[in-house]
Structure formats: C-alpha cells, structure tokens
Amino acid sequence: MSKIIDRRILIAExxxxxxxxLSQTLSKANFQIVVANDGDEAWHIIKQADSPRLAxxxxxxxxxxxxxxxxxxxxxxxxxxxxTILLTSKTERQDLIRGLKAGADDYLVKxxxxxxxxxxxxxxxxxIQLEEDQVSFQNELKKYATDMxxxxxxxxxxxxxxxxxxxxxxxxxxxxxxxxxxxxxxxxNRQVLSDCWPTIKNSLEQDLKMAPANSAQIGFxxxxxxxxxxxxxxxxxxxxKIVDGLKSFARQNETIRKPSSIHDCINQAxxxxxxxxxxxxEVITDIPEDMPDINVDKQQIEQxxxxxxxxxxxxxxxxxxxxSIEISTRLKSGxxxxxxxxxxxxxxxxxxxxxxxxFFTTKAMDKGTGLxxxxxxxxxxxxxxxxxxxxxxxxxxxxxxxxxxxxxTEGATK
Amino acid sequence: MSVHIxxxxxxxxxxxxxxxxxxxxGYEVDQAESAEQALEIxxxxxxxxxxxxxxxxxxxxxxxxxxxxxxxxxxxxxxITGYVTLENALTxxxxxxxxxxxxxxxxxxxxxxxxxxxxxxxxRWKDKFLELQGMKGGKK
Numbered sequence: 001m002s003k004i005i006d007r008r009i010l011i012a013e014x015x016x017x018x019x020x021x022l023s024q025t026l027s028k029a030n031f032q033i034v035v036a037n038d039g040d041e042a043w044h045i046i047k048q049a050d051s052p053r054l055a056x057x058x059x060x061x062x063x064x065x066x067x068x069x070x071x072x073x074x075x076x077x078x079x080x081x082x083x084t085i086l087l088t089s090k091t092e093r094q095d096l097i098r099g100l101k102a103g104a105d106d107y108l109v110k111x112x113x114x115x116x117x118x119x120x121x122x123x124x125x126x127x128i129q130l131e132e133d134q135v136s137f138q139n140e141l142k143k144y145a146t147d148m149x150x151x152x153x154x155x156x157x158x159x160x161x162x163x164x165x166x167x168x169x170x171x172x173x174x175x176x177x178x179x180x181x182x183x184x185x186x187x188x189n190r191q192v193l194s195d196c197w198p199t200i201k202n203s204l205e206q207d208l209k210m211a212p213a214n215s216a217q218i219g220f221x222x223x224x225x226x227x228x229x230x231x232x233x234x235x236x237x238x239x240x241k242i243v244d245g246l247k248s249f250a251r252q253n254e255t256i257r258k259p260s261s262i263h264d265c266i267n268q269a270x271x272x273x274x275x276x277x278x279x280x281x282e283v284i285t286d287i288p289e290d291m292p293d294i295n296v297d298k299q300q301i302e303q304x305x306x307x308x309x310x311x312x313x314x315x316x317x318x319x320x321x322x323x324s325i326e327i328s329t330r331l332k333s334g335x336x337x338x339x340x341x342x343x344x345x346x347x348x349x350x351x352x353x354x355x356x357x358x359f360f361t362t363k364a365m366d367k368g369t370g371l372x373x374x375x376x377x378x379x380x381x382x383x384x385x386x387x388x389x390x391x392x393x394x395x396x397x398x399x400x401x402x403x404x405x406x407x408x409t410e411g412a413t414k
Numbered sequence: 415m416s417v418h419i420x421x422x423x424x425x426x427x428x429x430x431x432x433x434x435x436x437x438x439x440g441y442e443v444d445q446a447e448s449a450e451q452a453l454e455i456x457x458x459x460x461x462x463x464x465x466x467x468x469x470x471x472x473x474x475x476x477x478x479x480x481x482x483x484x485x486x487x488x489x490x491x492x493x494i495t496g497y498v499t500l501e502n503a504l505t506x507x508x509x510x511x512x513x514x515x516x517x518x519x520x521x522x523x524x525x526x527x528x529x530x531x532x533x534x535x536x537x538r539w540k541d542k543f544l545e546l547q548g549m550k551g552g553k554k
Binding site for chain 2: 191
C-alpha cells in the first residue's frame, strides 16, 4: 500500500510581506505551513527526517540561497525526494535554466498568481504521490523477491535432504546386509565353542589333577573362557539390534499402513533410543495395555517418536541435569493421543510458532538439521493426524501427537 | 544311520561354522560355495538335509530348492537368509523348502530343530517303505 502524503509545505522566504501572503494563500487552501526565515533555517528543517516533502524556496535570501539549498539537496544522504519550487524575481531565461539544471523541480516568477501557485503545488503533490507509489511498489517487489528466494532455498535444501535420506536408506540396507554375514559366523562360532566347552572343561579339570604345576593357567582358562563366550554373545545381540535399526531405517521410505499397536511403536522407539537415553534420562511410560490399534506405517511412527525422544533428551542435556521423559497414551473422542514430555528447559514463547518449520533449529550446527520436527509433522499429517507442542506448567516441553483410530471401513478401503 | 548334511553358502566362514556345529552334533557334513557346486556334490552323494543361503552369486538358493525338489524328493531343504523379505520367504515356502531361518542366527537352536524335524520325517518314510517291502521296520 502506498502512503498518503501529508499537506505540509515548507516556505523559505526572508521577506516578511511575501512570506505572509504566501502563508495565507496556502493556509486558505488547507495546507500546513512550516516557515523558515532564511536559507540556513530552511536547510536545517529539510535535513530532518520528517521534513515536509514539498518546499517553496526563495532564490535570494540570507544564508544559503534557494539555489544552494537545491544543489545541496542532491547530495543529501536520504532516499526521500523533496519537491522544490524555486521562487524568483529573476526573469532572465538563463536564470531559470540555471535553477532547473541545479535540480529545482519547478519555478515561479514573482509576482505570481495565487491560482497558478496552487496549481503548481498540485503538480508537485502528484509527482510526490507517484514517487511514493513507486517506492512502496519497489518495497513490495523486494519483499516478494526475498520470499521467493527463501522459498527456493528451502525447497532446494529439502530436495537435497530427501536425496540424502534416500541414499542413506540404501546405504543402511547395504550395511545391514554386509554386517549380517560376519555377525552370523561370529554368533554361530560362539555357540559351537559354547557347545564344545563342557568337553574342554572336563579335560582341563583332568589336566589340573594330573599336572598341578600348571594349575594357575588352567584355573584361569576354566574361569575366563565361559566369560569370553558370554561376552561375545552380548556383543552379538547388541550388533543385531543395530542392524535391525538400520533395516527399519532403510525400509521407512515405503509407506505401508497396517493396523498396529501403539504400544509396539513406543517400545521399538525406546529400543532405538536406548543408547541416547541411558546416561542422564529416566523414561516413565504410562501406556494402557488395551489400547485399540491405529492404522499406521509403524516405521514412520517410530521415526516420529524417536525424533521426539531425541529432542527431549537434548533439552534435558542442555540443562546439564538428570531428567525424565514421560510417554503416555490416552483415548480422546475417536482418536489416540500420544504425549511425550520432558523436564528440560521448555520452549521459549517466541520459538513456538516456528517450531515445525523446516530448518528451524535451536541446536548447535553439528547437532540438528532443523528438519526433524518438520518431517514429523509431515508424517503425522500424512496419517491424518496432528502434532502440537506446548510448555508444561511445571517446566519442560510437551509434544502431543493425535492419530485417528483404526476402523474396519478404513481398513477395507486402504 | 549316518546322516549327511550339505551346507551351501558363498560366505566360507558361515559354511565352516555350520559344518563345525553339525559335525560336533555327530552329523557328516559337506560344504558347497555355490548352488551349482551343491548339485554337483549331490549327484555323487546322497544328502538327507541341505541348508542353503538364498543370495549367492550364480544360481540362487531359491532355484536350488526347486532343483532339489525335482531331482531329490527325499532331501529336505532348510533356507537361511540375511536378506529377510516377505518375497524371499514366500518363494522358499512355495518351492518346497522346509523352513526359512533368518540370519544372523543369534541362536542355532531354530536350525537344530528344523534339522531334527526333517530327520524325523525321513525316519517315518523309511519305516513305511520297509513295511511295504515286507521287511521288519527298523525302529531306531
């Protein structure tokens, strides 16, 4: 929107009589008059940020002359244009040309006709209005350009990210498969060794009786080998869990909705986050066993929960304290609500609005991409659900995911 | 009777490990690194049970099942796979594999039980054949 220009006019005239006539003429025409008695005062007023946009300057006056003021105006560091009408008793054609060349917008030769003066002022106001319109149009354009640029950057980043995620998916599937084979023979050999152990143990015990001199080493073997076998077993289980995690990450691109138990989703998410949560976070769950199924892509819902759990853990870590995360579910008018809350620092009021925007992050560069919650929102909305965030009155943040319950009619159509 | 098991996997370490495991349990074990090699061994030696991987260079494990079902109907096939997909499992079942065990075989018991079931089945058939031949069924 362009701004409506005001009706203020600066009059710079040293001659009292001329000044009064001019003031009266303009006042009658409803203009507000700002008066300067000489060139210096006029210049002082023009320099101010909120000076009138239109100035009638006498050519000959003490201090700066009108012509000087007009010249100085060219170098005034302001993007605001002051429309100047030079008032002169000079009638030489050469003088007028000099005035206009110096930068005057218009001129009036004394004695002037009042109607002509007002008509020329109207011309000035039209031009000022045009300038205003152009400035606001340019500003609007600039804003559009900035918005478009931002949008394009966001889109590009999203595409790069999506591409990266897809590559990462393939990579994880490949890695899972590659790890699986060596894991199979490590795990199998451990079991073979474990099966052989009783035989080895027996003969070691015999040896111990026969040759007590070697008792220290034999004793060591009898003591340590079962622990070694167990240790390898624990390692295998842990690697297997990682491989399972990689596999489910790799599978998440295909959206397959099935009636699923929210209980399973939460438990799987907790397993995936176990490592992140084990040091400073206590997890409290309140999930009724008899919750009805939801029709979801389990992997995707797990991904959302993992994201919320990681954010909660980060929030707790930022406070450098031991904290707790509570996960609960409840039924609410045909929907299931999954609530993840933490007792970290909570969400500052000013960030709540942009929380789900892509690339929104409060975390350090190496910690978050700012995409997590926007992906979560995407997934939940894809499932016809909603996700929102709020602060707990007791401190910390609360995220609430709402998902529709599985119904048989839905199951038949999907 | 002595029971022969053939292990087929392109990953030698897995062959070795499974061979070790079943030899410890008292079976006679052969190893093949490919489905082609497996069929070659089987043309010379009767196998009660074949344990085979699915994804292998050359002939796939799922094709090996089909070949065995046609040529050696008495041989039981147990599949092991690290490439766990519904499609793979269904193909194994349709082509007549006994079962499909998923790697990383965190616990070999599932595989042991599958072998046991296969052998029980073979013993029952054997008893029936002996009975039909008018001989006394060797109850083992």
